[in-house]
Amino acid sequence: MKAKYIHTNINVFDLEKSLKFYEDALGLKEKRRYEQEEGKFILVYLTDGQSDMEIELTWLRDRKEPYNLGDNEIHLAFRVDDFDGFYERHKEMGCICYENKPMGLYFINDPDGWWLEVVPADKH
Template identity: 60%
Template sequence: MNFTFCHNNFNVINLEKSIEFYEKALGLKESRRIAPEDGSFIIVYLSDGTTRHSLELTWLRDWDKPSYNLGDNEFHLALEVDDFDKAHELHKEMGCICFENKQMGIYFINDPDNYWIEILPAGRG
């Protein structure tokens, strides 16, 4: 029996704002969408165009809280990038760097819902 990764899910308050953030910050693109006729939820899958793994963003119509209980935010996505310095500069310009560990050579960005995404130099993932 073999298991393989499919996706991770984040619930979001503003779906379009989140899609825009992930495209600008990480180059992720919408690969598919599920939207029932009753409009109770929308699920959007974002892809890096390279791997089979995707990020599932879920918008719930009846969710009216401005944030989720993220606890200490120890769970997170991690992405590696081929040009770490260029990525760092982009994220600095976007104002989304929320934590840096220069000794380890990594940093984290936070999305519009305050989910943390770890950014690693290529080969460190």
């Protein structure tokens, strides 16, 4: 028996804002979406176009306030081919929330406060 890891879910408060962020910050594109028949929720699957792994953004119609992420001790990580270029883009976007210079990586926040680790191609 085998299991294949296919996606990670993130609930988002403002779907359009999140879609724009993930495309601008990381180049992720919408691969497919599912809109619940009664409009109660929308699922959008994002891809980097290189791997099988996807991020599932879930928007819930009845959600009235941003999500409480608690201590936010979880994150997603992205290996990038142009670390300096991504760093400058993220600096301009104002989304860098933590830098770990000794380890040669940094983190950005998405619009809901989720942490995303950015790692150069020659690390990890």
